Amino acid sequence: MRAIMKGALVLWAGWAACAEPGVRVGIIGLDTSHATAFVKLLNAEEPRPEYAGFRVVAAYPQGSRDIVSSTNRVPGYIETVRPQGVEIVGSIGELLTRSDVVLLESNDGRVHLEQALPVFKAGKRVFIDKPLAGSLPHAVALFAAAKKYGVPMFTASSLRFTVKTQELRRGAHGRVLGADAFSPCALEPTHPELFWYGIHGVESLFTLMGPGCETVTRVSTPGTDVAVGVWKDGRVGVFRGNRAAASKYGATVYLDKGVQTVDDFKGYELLLAEIVAFFRTGVAPVAPEETLELFAFMEAAHESKRLGGVPVSVAAVLERARAEAAAIPLE
8 A cells, every 4th residue: 555655646746747837858769850859849949839848858868779770860869959958868767867757769669668667667657759669569568557557658650640630530521431541661670560660651540540440451562561451330441651652641531521632741840749738638649549459450461461461350469469468577
């Protein structure tokens, strides 16, 4: 009982800090451009009103240990954020003593669980950037750990929060009957193929379609991936991942009132506004169930490719992942 009361006091202190001006933001991982973009926006001389009172004060730079495209960025990004008032610290523990909330920005999903656990234990609200994890079981384990320690968390691509995407999600242009979403889809051998960068287009697809995908079938060539999902109500949603084509983001959305195009991605400002609102309230803008389903969609696409392009059940893939996640230590 004493341990539970102590944990509750830690959480209450963290939540109270979010309600007051001058909230200290800590960053874990300086190996992605998202980190430097967030520092620039939050630490601006005149930040946008929705960011008021939040400032990045410290960063622990280590993200990936072995993805060269990530590790090579760290020295330059350290020198980018230091002049903006960000202290570079030597451990996550040290970061947590200087921060009220955390942006977990490591570009390598494989390290997110080990980096997030001390944040959860400290009772700090955390946004975890893409990719959430390096495997579906680890994605499941992250949400399980957040629940165990009673700490709000969420993850999302910035593509989820474009103005047009959110209008369509709310039904402002009619009922969504189907969608074809596309994005770059660079591959990284350490991660399941769509996790690394295809996540952006898949997140757009799920934002537009909502949860409820039952099966996924994938076609893959060196330059292109196409994953076709069939939803439980018979709707069809398609993700097209481009490696040979131009690096663009967007979607074609089929509605009962016509066809709409999404092509209004402009940067990270709208995502950051959602993150700051989450830090203030503790209410995640994306349900864990939807996030896990879209990751299960990607894993099912991976299995479909392995099996030669047959339909794969999203629910079955997620059930196996939950069983594997149950054996992952969360201490």
